Amino acid sequence: MSHPILETRDLSVRFGGHVAVDRISCTFRTGELTAIVGPNGAGKTTYFNLISGQIAASAGSVVLNGRNITRMPVAQRTHLGIGRAFQLTNLFPNLNVLENVRLVIQSKAGRGFNMLSMASDHDDLTMPAEEIVERVRLTGHAHQPVSELSHGNQRKLEVALLIALDPLVYMFDEPTAGMSVDEAPVVLDLIAELKARKDRTILLVEHKMDVIRTLADRIIVLHNGALAADGEPAEVMASDVVRDAYMGRELEDG
Numbered sequence: 638m639s640h641p642i643l644e645t646r647d648l649s650v651r652f653g654g655h656v657a658v659d660r661i662s663c664t665f666r667t668g669e670l671t672a673i674v675g676p677n678g679a680g681k682t683t684y685f686n687l688i689s690g691q692i693a694a695s696a697g698s699v700v701l702n703g704r705n706i707t708r709m710p711v712a713q714r715t716h717l718g719i720g721r722a723f724q725l726t727n728l729f730p731n732l733n734v735l736e737n738v739r740l741v742i743q744s745k746a747g748r749g750f751n752m753l754s755m756a757s758d759h760d761d762l763t764m765p766a767e768e769i770v771e772r773v774r775l776t777g778h779a780h781q782p783v784s785e786l787s788h789g790n791q792r793k794l795e796v797a798l799l800i801a802l803d804p805l806v807y808m809f810d811e812p813t814a815g816m817s818v819d820e821a822p823v824v825l826d827l828i829a830e831l832k833a834r835k836d837r838t839i840l841l842v843e844h845k846m847d848v849i850r851t852l853a854d855r856i857i858v859l860h861n862g863a864l865a866a867d868g869e870p871a872e873v874m875a876s877d878v879v880r881d882a883y884m885g886r887e888l889e890d891g
């Protein structure tokens with residue numbers, strides 16, 4: 638098996654008296670797609686925020702490629718290889734789809750994240766940007782300002798930007814939430830392609846059973862902020878821990 642790229646060690650955060658993530662120790666390997674499941678409020682998003690750096694840990698550590706990144710700001714973690722699906726707030730709303738993708742490629746290529754530099758200065762980056770826009774089926778919207786995109790197309794753009802960034806660790810938080818049945822497969826196919834490359838690590842917070850079944854190599858279950866189960870999908874799904882964690886609530890079948 639490949640070496641662990643990402644590890645959390647006794648990672649915890651408390652908000653006032655409430656422990657939202659409770660001493661989670663977990664290792665993630667290259668080539669592996671881990672689904673993170675658990676009922677509402679279990680701590681999934683908070684765990685993601687701790688890994689990507691959106692919030693600071695109260696205790697424990699996050700280790701990327703052997704390096705302690707626990708105290709690093711988001712931008713530095715991104716630079717080192719942690720990639721979280723962009724929220725619309727990270728985009729330039731008045732620039733179009735293609736320009737936003739090109740800016741991420743430009744920044745990745747070490748040419749700065751300068752939206753004022755002329756597009757013609759970076760002509761060589763336009764073609765890779767167009768390819769990524771095509772992969773998420775947004776070619777028809779390439780010249781549309783991102784602020785005018787439908788919700789589903791915004792989500793596809795988030796995935797496009799992450800692919801442009803091409804981090805070591807891809808973090809997806811319910812990537813198809815709110816997408817139509819026509820749109821979701823585009824994103825799921827792209828995640829499957831990333832997984833097939835075997836050279837990236839993918840973390841996926843997901844409620845949809847069919848998505849987990851199709852994509853996950855491994856499932857971890859969070860319950861009350863703690864790691865309740867960790868293992869192969871069939872084994873975890875059949876376990877009492879999952880039944881107890883969900884307390885009668887089902888993972889979504891849709």
Ligand SMILES: Nc1ncnc2c1ncn2[C@@H]1O[C@H](COP(=O)(O)OP(=O)(O)OP(=O)(O)O)[C@@H](O)[C@H]1O
Binds near residue numbers: 655680683684
């Ligand atoms: N900034 C915050 N301040 C106070 N409490 C918070 C904060 N962020 C999260 N929490 C609490 O931490 C717990 C975990 O929340 P979190 O959003 O991580 O759960 P989740 O598993 O992602 O849930 P969902 O599936 O509903 O998105 C919840 O009880 C939540 O209310």
